[in-house]
Amino acid sequence: MYIGGQFTDGASGQMMTRHSPGHGAAVAQWPSGVGEDAQAAIAAAREAFDNGPWPSLSAGARAARLFKVADLIERHAQELGLIECLETGKPITQAIGEIRGAVDVWRFAAGAARVMRGEAYNNLGDRVLAIVLREPIGVVGVITPWNFPFFILAERLPFILAAGCTAVVKPSEATSGSTLKLCALLHAAGIPPGVVNVVTGRGPVVGQPLLDSDRIDMLSVTGSTTTGRKAIEASAGNIKKLGLELGGKNPHIVFADADLDDAADGVAFGMAFNAGQCCVGGSRLVVQRSIAEAFTEKLAQKIRRIRVGDPLDAQTQVGALFDEAHMHKVLGYVQEGVRMGAHVVCGGARTGDHAGYFVQPTLLTNVRPATPLLREEIFGPVLAVVPFDGYEEAIAIANDSAFGLAASIWTKDLSQALRATRQVRAGRVWVNTTLDNGPETPLGGMKQSGLGREAGLSGIEEYTEVKTAHIHLQARTHWIA
Template sequence: MSTAPSPTGDGLAAYRMWIGGQWREAASGARFESTDPFTGLPWASVPDAAAEDVDQAVRAAEQAQYGAWGKTNGFERARLMHRLADLLEREAADLAATETRDNGKLLREMLGQLEYLPAWLRYFAGVADKLQGEVIPSDRPNFMVYTRHEPVGVVGAIVPWNSPLMLLMWKLAPLLAAGCTLVVKPSEHTPVSALEFARLVDEAGFPPGVFNVVTGQSADVGQALVEHPGVRHVAFTGSPGVGVKVAQSAAAHFARVTLELGGKSAQLVFPDADLEAVANGVIAGIFAATGQTCVAGSRLVVHREVHDALLSRVRARTERIVLGDPTSEDTEMGPLSNPAQFKTVSGFVERAVAEGAGILTGGCPDHGLGGLFYRPTVLTGVTPDMEVAREEIFGPVLSVLTFDTEEEAVDMANSTEYGLGAGVWTGDVRRAHRVAHSLRAGNVWVNSYRVVAPNVPFGGTGASGWGRESGIDAVREYTVTKAVWIELSGATRDPFTLG
């Protein structure tokens, strides 16, 4: 069956779902449209799945899990993963363009992500043939005991719209290394890139059913995936509220869960920091991705002594940020990805001002550009109890808080329910370690911000989630440990006879 999308009568690219190695329509025949956030116009049409389609995908994944894929060894899995990495490298530019059209983020940001993603496949391909157990000394001389690390089974993944393929890959690469299969439900706002990626999985030679994509615009589709008894592990990236529901639904049939949820990350700036470097780090941390990233440095916690000097730099650079067409090389910040997010960001700023925050710059839509553009915003006079200091906004809004002592800075940073990321800016190496150790966050960057790598675990604490993605820790999320006892002597006895 052809893998290329076909044009619809109104000129949209019409895609089909990828289930069990075949391109399929939804059982109902229903479809929905994906809209370009920059133009506000629909550009693609995809199947609108329901529970029946989810069931077909999970059954296909089960068939592969307990069939062809389950019979492969780590060396064969590694070979296929290296092949997929090569294909992803070849198609990175086209996939990046697809993501930009779907979510409105800068083309160069999406291209940077896509060009880096093959490293995840290659790193975890190197792990696939090294998932060895160990021999455990036994207190019984007639027993040999050893362990095996076996795949947990079918994984159901739900990924968001801000970095669709990157957050998909953070799940896919380690679960492939572990020997699992996947059914992924991409966001209804960005359904296309996962379908384009499925072409590469097929070309790489993975057995049918190892990778399946189900698209749908209703939350019922994700719920059907999480609740399916054939799904043994759920990997979810999204909001804490939905994460709680995912965990509860998965627990009902004893499926394991990894949750990569929201963040309200603080960047702590001490008086001895390099303010030029800090300004660059702050701008990159909150505005480079239009604030639409889970580790956005949305709280600037700055020492009173350097508050004014730093904010003058941040304001000057913020007001020079170029908004516009995300495909243009000159553009530095694109639109928000959908109308609901635009409304959310606007509401947060309006309520912050009502609570007493001041607007240093921004604080309004950019009507000259139309669409979903919101000016990069810096709010001053923010206190830890304000909504904008506690809740994730997921937009280009920076809240500025001031401190006098190191203890106060740490308390401010730890004052939210989130614990995903934090930045520490200081020239004092002792303070850097001391503060990094005191912060309740799964990721701490010192004199830098928002750096990731395939071999470094990523995840949060508290309302920022459970489990880790990337690094060896990620493979452990997708395996179960089996203990094997081997009786060596053949000398068994009647269990009811003493002596």
């Protein structure tokens, strides 16, 4: 672990081993932290914020060090990508691409540090000048998931640091390697001790103390809606600010006038990227009935050609699922859907080397509305088809979910695209594309998909407090004569 600027095996000395989900072999080992380690990390972050230099540095000085971090990440992209590939089971080319994408986010956050500003109100009359200040919120706890361990951290940590905050990071116990490697790069870039601390281990042991501590000012959690509810419950103890990016049940809406070849390729990519283990990937295909049969067949032809296999093979497009239990959970959704009347068009079973946890990308039709396939986040390469007749029905189906994280709209009709963009209840909407992103734009969810926004200039503002000061400029008129 990394606490107070030092690597440590922790108070217990116990270790955890990660086996590659694509190969079954042991690939990594790190400490299994205990509550004492979490408290030490919180204390280090608290000291670094209350008495350390980081919050009082100029934005330019913080930016310079964040740019150094970005350069070091870029220099170590191959190594970091290999760590991600082995620990998560995702294809090596995708893993390295995500590291390089993270470099871009760090550079944006570094530059954005210098544009964070307040406001002045010179319109309150001759007596008063009001100024609005943005100040770093303090110590931020960050809990990250296993599916995009490095990139999701990159959408948060550089903004936290750019705002002048300090952090305690708790990565997933199964994919902590790239986060720990980042600590060495932070040290090399001159980030002061205690500014970033990383504790590894199981959530109830080292994650819960972050939720419960009154020495942490804000918590950023990325995970399931169940995890989000636990965070909300725990935050009530000290009214801690929360940033939550939670689950999704995201629709692809395909209208009859869409470019069906582009739409089929985009839908296949959106449902199978990272083996479907992507919060914003599409798991519901809402397609106009007049083209539903033809489009489903075109899509199935695409899906059947997806290359599933060894994550270390540069030709692989879909790697392994996270672990054996998750694989069986995903397959269980498919089996339950079939029992309720769904028809498997393609996929639907385990595939590949049985030392790894590979599932065929799966497409299902005749899925009943109450089926969990349409209600719950599956987090696997599974797509359910739902036909619609008219525009209003399409929007109603798309919005018929407890979630509101993302949606993709496929149409050549500009007016229709803009109407749907406005009426779909989702934090991110794509038109004639999917999973596009850039650090300049904020991200987050509606409804049960989360609270707050990350990235963009909102990404810095999320980690600040707003303070208003009224300054009296003239002699006071006394209230008591």
